[in-house]
Each structure stands twice: as structure tokens, then as C-alpha cells.
Amino acid sequence: MIDRVLLSESAISSRLDELAREIDARYAGGEILAVGILKGSVFFLTDLLKRLRSPVALDFLQVRTYSGTSSTGNFQVVRDLSTDIEGKDVLLFEDVVDTGLTLRRLLELLASRRPRSLRIAALLKKDLPENRDIPVDFLGFTIGPEFVVGYGLDLDERYRNLPYVAIWDPTK
Numbered sequence: 001m002i003d004r005v006l007l008s009e010s011a012i013s014s015r016l017d018e019l020a021r022e023i024d025a026r027y028a029g030g031e032i033l034a035v036g037i038l039k040g041s042v043f044f045l046t047d048l049l050k051r052l053r054s055p056v057a058l059d060f061l062q063v064r065t066y067s068g069t070s071s072t073g074n075f076q077v078v079r080d081l082s083t084d085i086e087g088k089d090v091l092l093f094e095d096v097v098d099t100g101l102t103l104r105r106l107l108e109l110l111a112s113r114r115p116r117s118l119r120i121a122a123l124l125k126k127d128l129p130e131n132r133d134i135p136v137d138f139l140g141f142t143i144g145p146e147f148v149v150g151y152g153l154d155l156d157e158r159y160r161n162l163p164y165v166a167i168w169d170p171t172k
């Protein structure tokens with residue numbers, strides 16, 4: 001059911017090189033608290049962090065919004081951070097911004113804990129009117145509305161370990 005490769009391993013790799021340079025420039029040597037949104041962001045996060053020169057601390061949280069190929073509209077923090085983020089420069093890592101619900105709710109929650117700064121790095125953003133308000137500071141690629149898998153992105157836990165991003169087509 002993999003329709004076609006949308007982003008090859010080498011396309012992702014070159015884009016990560018550029019993003020790492022942008023991030024290093026923005027933080028100018030200050031420590032970044034990288035926060036991965038489990039589980040989809042893990043491949044993107046580790047590959048990107050390995051490219052940074054800035055000092056980095058790492059934490060994770062897990063939320064649930066999706067079931068199969070559609071957003072449920074519910075938002076639940078399944079596993080919270082283990083660090084106090086007050087006064088820290090937090091950089092949130094997301095795999096894909098779809099409806100924007102996850103980030104909208106997380107930004108609200110994390111901002112209430114008074115970090116010094118709170119920014120977003122996302123591998124993918126779907127070009128949709130409903131997520132236009134989500135401020136992605138470091139974006140890998142803008143894509144269409146299709147459901148995609150690979151490089152961390154799953155369909156009910158499958159396909160995460162594909163080294164590329166592919167379009168999933170149920171008719172294939």
C-alpha cells in the first residue's frame with residue numbers, strides 16, 4: 001500500500017543539514033532543551049540533534065490524538081516530561097503538523113510552565129487552512145494533504161522504520 005516515495009533518504013538528509021545550521025544560528029551557543037513528541041518525532045529528532053553544535057538536553061512527552069488515518073479530535077498527555085522547563089529554551093520536535101491540534105494544545109500547556117522560549121521544529125507540515133496558525137520555527141518540508149508513512153510516521157504502528165517518507169494509498 002506504499003504508493004510512492006515522497007521524500008528520499010538523501011532529500012531528508014540534505015534538508016536536516018540546513019535545518020541544523022539554522023537552529024545553531026538561532027540559539028547562538030545557548031543550551032537547547034529538545035523535547036520530542038513520542039513516538040513519531042524520534043527519527044527526525046535524533047538525526048537532527050546529531051548535526052547540532054549547540055549544547056542540548058533531551059526530554060520526551062507522549063500525547064494521543066490519532067487512530068488509524070484520522071485525527072480523533074481528542075488530546076491526551078499519556079506521558080509527561082521528566083524535567084522542569086521553567087526558564088529553559090525549549091525546542092519541541094514534531095513529525096507532522098496535520099490539523100495542528102497536538103501543537104496548539106501542547107503550546108498552551110508548555111507555555112503555562114514558563115519556559116524562557118518555546119519553539120517548534122517539525123519535519124513536515126501539511127498545507128491545510130486549519131494549521132495556518134501554528135508557528136513552525138524550523139520546518140523540513142511542506143507537503144499535501146495525503147497520509148504519509150515512514151521516517152517515524154506510522155499507520156497503527158507500522159512503517160515507522162522506513163528510511164524515507166512515502167505516500168500511503170489504501171487502494172494499492
Ligand code: IMP
Pocket residue numbers: 040065066071094095096097098099100101102103146147148149153154155
Ligand atoms: P495533528 O494534531 O492533527 O496536527 O496531528 C499530529 C499527529 O497526527 C502527528 O504527530 C502524527 O502522529 C499524526 N499524523 C498526522 N498526519 C499523519 C500522517 O500523514 N501520517 C502519519 N501520522 C500522521
Ligand code: MG
Pocket residue numbers: 040066153154
Ligand atoms: Mg502516529
